[in-house]
Amino acid sequence: MIYSIFFMVWVGVILTLLLQTKSNKSLPTNDITFESTFYHLVYRMSFAIPFKWFVEDDRNLTNKGRKTERLLIQSGYNKKFTVQSFMAFKVAIFFASILLIFVTIGLIDKLPSLFHWLLKVDTTRISEEGVSIDMILITSILYLAFSLFPGIILRQKAKKELVNSNKxxxxxxxxxxxxxxxxxxxxxxxxxxxxxxxxxxxxxxxxxxxxxxxxxxxxxxxxxxxxxxxxxxxxxxxxxxxxxxxxxxxxxxxxxxxxxxxxxxxxxxxxxxxxLVYSEASMVVPFSAIILLGAAPIVIAGLRMFSLSTVM
Structure with missing residues (x-):
């Protein structure tokens, strides 16, 4: 029931966003030309609720916004995004990550049946408690890490273009x-x-x-x-x-x-x-997932044995 309400709220937000995007009258008169319709839609989306609460106005940038603007110019992404639309794009990915976490939590009990239907394997021995603990933690880390990708890609692209332009x-x-x-x-x-x-x-x-x-x-x-x-x-x-x-x-x-x-x-x-630093850091998430998959069941089993010995 809770997830149904949550899903309906998200559908309402998306419909409201689409209506605001199509009939937004607060756009600047000197509208900007982008490479494709998608980037133009993201730009219009940055003026809609709730995205406009989390972005900076292109006409009144802070020091952080000017830094992002320099990175967009250096990377060549200024033909795709403005500072305002890029911030809105990052916020949209973050919201999508949160949504995926809730969807995963809602479907976590259905995963054994889903794997059985897709892969035709026996999943009767899979512990629902173990799956829920491991999968919630791992998927949350992965989804939230995914929301950081736009900023990382922008900085990497800007540095790459800076090196290419100077070599x-x-x-x-x-x-x-x-x-x-x-x-x-x-x-x-x-x-x-x-x-x-x-x-x-x-x-x-x-x-x-x-x-x-x-x-x-x-x-x-x-x-x-x-x-x-x-x-x-x-x-x-x-x-x-x-x-x-x-x-x-x-x-x-x-x-x-x-x-x-x-x-x-x-x-x-x-x-x-x-x-080199980024390549090493990129291994943190998969290694963390492996450690969690291996360590979580051991920790849970240890806690159970400790609780049983205390009772006895």
Whole structure:
């Protein structure tokens, strides 16, 4: 009876949510374009009750929200989520995890019959008490751990993209130095960078076209697409190469080259360490489940023996 009421409440919440999502008038007038209908639906859902109680407004972000925004931009997920819709997505997964826990608890006594029907195995010896204790604990841990996945995936994707965006910078920097030493013009250098098969090929293509229209806007765009200060300084030198001697610019870029290589290698090492930590941490949940499966029956049996000896 309790689970029937719980299920009906959830159905009512979902229906109310769908109605709010379709007829939500609180959406910004400058609606955002997403990659697919699903992400647009999640964005609209973030304005509905109860999700809007747990998310931040994209127009008034806190420090935590701005950090999430940077991660979304670095990972490329800003084409799929805003900060508000990503938070709503995490809340939805958390609610789904709670729902699955209650559903599992409600069906825990039916599992032996379900396994017998699906797998055609004899389940008469399965203890209902043992199943309920073990399965409730294990499934609760697994479902709640699953609700943490969106944040973990976002951080991992952002770090991966950061490494990918920085690994080609020393080569691009050295290529630019060689082009300067060959007395190439800035226009020729930017055009040559568009022909390299690098991670930033599309950025250079757009920056080159903007540079042809307006030199300052083109350089400003290129500077805005990179976060490494040493590499950004390269565009400053290219923009001011008419003011300073070419050899002086090359000398400054040569001195920046070692620092750029060191920063890139440091970033790669940090990412490797982080991936190692995550890979080790990912084994905690399955090992915990194995320990619980093995230890829980022993603990229960020990407690029973202790209680029986006390009675006797």
């Amino acid at each position: 080609d910078l020393p080569i691009l920097h050295m290529f630019t130095i060689l082009m300067l030493r060959s007395n190439k013009t800035v226009t020729e250098i930017l055009f040559a960078l568009t022909k390299l098969n690098s991670y930033h090929k599309k950025v250079f293509e757009r920056g080159y076209l903007m540079y042809l229209r307006n030199k300052h806007e083109g350089m400003e765009y290129l500077r805005s697409q990179f976060e490494n200060a040493r590499f950004i300084e390269m565009f400053n030198l290219l923009e001011d190469i008419g003011t300073y001697a070419r050899e002086e610019c090359i000398s400054i870029m040569d001195s920046n080259m070692k620092s750029l290589i060191h920063e890139t290698n440091t970033l790669k090492r940090r990412n490797d360490i982080t991936r």
